[in-house]
Each structure stands twice: as structure tokens, then as C-alpha cells.
């Protein structure tokens with residue numbers, strides 16, 4: 470089955486009891502049993518819920534995976550994956566990780582004896598100098614937030630395999646429409662469904678997918694034991710959002726390309742970070758492992774001044790100043806004071822997050838209206 474068909478049909482059958490074409494919202498915590506040990510596969514909704522089962526199977530199909538699990542947030546999925554580890558285990562992760570992932574490693578799991586090494590992974594070989602006999606996991610994101618760095622998934626997996634280390638890929642930015650890390654050798658793929666998969670900024674959810682049966686069983690055990698499962702209403706919204714994922718992603722990519730070129734040609738702008746540019750440092754890898762370059766980008770101003778960046782994010786009218794990304798509507802953000810404010814200035818500037826850096830999540834509005842909005846907002850420079 471091709472992607473567009475899977476988005477709409479994979480794992481989804483008309484409801485057997487009524488024929489309802491759309492998956493019903495099974496708003497129930499518990500299920501009648503026909504006798505001790507006799508039930509229809511559902512006992513309690515933390516463990517299994519029919520709306521969630523359909524979503525999990527649909528997401529697994531989109532990532533060419535055997536198993537999918539959903540969570541009440543992206544961080545719920547990430548928490549579950551890290552709980553595969555034991556005290557004394559070590560992780561190697563990319564240094565420009567999503568802020569929440571950096572926080573859970575350093576502020577939560579370090580206290581439980583799990584050590585995470587953070588390093589730039591422009592070249593896969595960069596992970597090798599942090600690998601020792603305790604290393605059990607490599608954690609990458611690609612493209613990264615907010616610098617849109619690209620990591621060679623296949624290259625990282627090849628090195629990790631040599632040492633029998635599991636590779637986790639946070640595929641939130643690319644979505645399964647643009648990139649399938651399991652096909653490139655990854656062991657676990659995680660998503661913030663809150664972003665492109667949901668796509669309408671109306672829910673918070675996470676997911677993970679795997680191929681390995683034992684790994685799936687361990688993760689489902691942690692999911693049920695720790696309990697960060699989503700409600701059926703949110704599962705319904707995610708299923709509804711996913712039905713248009715391919716159309717939305719095509720529109721994000723198209724608008725992304727137009728806006729990236731507009732910004733690059735604007736005299737007030739210094740650098741534009743977008744993996745679709747031929748001179749992006751890892752463009753060739755993006756072109757190999759992705760089917761499009763997406764609508765996420767960041768840019769800096771020739772005059773690198775905080776007050777100029779502040780003025781731009783206040784001047785725009787269509788772009789909303791907000792956290793998050795991946796919805797149909799365009800959003801603008803200022804990493805240095807928003808998502809990355811907790812990182813000391815010196816540290817964040819090392820990875821390129823300077824005071825004038827602005828991040829865009831380009832939506833699917835008319836591209837001319839979006840460029841006009843940015844042109845007006847930049848007009849004072």
C-alpha cells in the first residue's frame with residue numbers, strides 16, 4: 470500500500486458492531502468480561518482501548534513498523550524508551566536535542582544513574598569517542614531543532630550495530646511521510662504526535678514504533694506499568710489529523726521552499742537554516758534519507774540584535790508567536806528567549822542559537838500572504 474492509502478486506511482476497518490466508517494471514540498475505562506479470563510481482548514483502558522489500538526496500528530503502518538504504542542505526550546513516549554535502561558547505562562545523544570529531551574536526561578534520569586553524553590553528530594563517527602562498555606543507546610533527532618542540522622541515520626546505525634547499541638530516532642520534524650528511520654536501521658522511532666501528525670494544534674500526544682517483538686513487549690509493559698497513555702478522544706483527533714498528513718506535508722514543503730528562498734534573498738537577513746538548500750552542510754544526506762525538506766527553518770539577522778528579533782516576532786500578523794510547530798497555521802518563535810532560554814547564552818551561541826535567531830514553522834496558508842507578512846515585518850530594517 471502507498472503512503473496516502475495507508476494514512477487513510479491502514480489498521481482502520483468499519484466498526485464491527487455498527488458499521489461506523491470512522492473509528493468510534495470508545496469512551497470507557499473498563500470492559501464487561503464473559504467469565505473469569507474470558508474477554509474480547511480489552512480489560513482496562515490503561516492497558517488497551519479500541520480507539521487507541523486503531524491509531525497504534527495506523528502509525529506503525531506509516532513507519533513500516535510491526536508495532537506502535539501511543540502516549541499522553543511526546544515526553545511520555547521518550548520517558549518510556551529511557552526506562553528500558555538500567556542504572557550505570559550510558560547514552561550518546563546529539564547536542565542540539567529537543568529541550569524537553571535534554572531536560573529529562575539531565576534533570577530526571579541522571580539521578581537514577583543513567584548518563585547521557587551530548588555531542589554534535591555532523592559525522593556519524595563523532596559518536597564513537599563516547600562509546601564504552603556501558604553504552605546502550607544512541608539518541609538522535611534529524612532535522613534538529615532549531616538549527617535544522619541533518620544527521621546521517623544509516624551511518625549512525627551502522628556504527629551502533631558494531632557495538633550492539635540501540636538507536637533511537639526522534640522523527641517528529643520529518644514525519645513518516647518524509648523519512649522512515651526503521652528502514653535505515655534504527656531500532657526505535659519516537660514522535661511528538663502533537664506536531665505534524667496531529668497537525669491542527671489541538672492535541673498533545675506521543676508515539677513510538679518498533680519492529681522487534683521483544684522490544685515491543687518490554688515497551689508495552691513499561692507503558693502499562695507507568696501509565697502515560699492517551700485518552701480515546703485524543704486518539705480520534707490524531708486519526709482524523711493523519712488522514713491528511715500527506716497533503717499537509719506536501720503543502721508545508723512547498724511553502725517552506727518559497728519562504729526559505731524569500732528569506733535568503735532579503736537584504737536584512739544573514740543566514741537561513743533549511744536543509745533544502747544545496748549548500749546546507751548535510752544537504753546530500755537530507756536528499757538521500759528524506760523525501761522532502763519540510764517547512765521548518767530558522768534565520769538570523771545581519772544586525773544580530775535581540776531588540777530587532779523581538780520587533781519582528783511582534784510585527785508579524787499571520788505568523789503567531791507561539792511554542793510548538795507542525796500545525797496548519799504558521800508559527801514564529803524566538804529560541805533564545807523561548808524554547809532554549811534555560812541554556813546559558815555561551816552554550817547556546819556555540820550551537821548557533823544567537824540573539825537574532827528566529828524559527829519558523831511554515832503553515833499551509835497561501836505562500837504569497839506569508840511572504841507579504843514577513844516582508845512587512847522586516848520592513849523597518
Ligand SMILES: *Cc1c(COP(=O)(O)O)cnc(C)c1O
Pocket residue numbers: 542543544545567569570610614639641642660661662663664673674675
Ligand atoms: C515537541 C517535541 C517533543 C515533545 O513532545 P510533547 O508532545 O510536547 O511532549 C519531543 N521531540 C521533539 C522533536 C519535539 O518537537
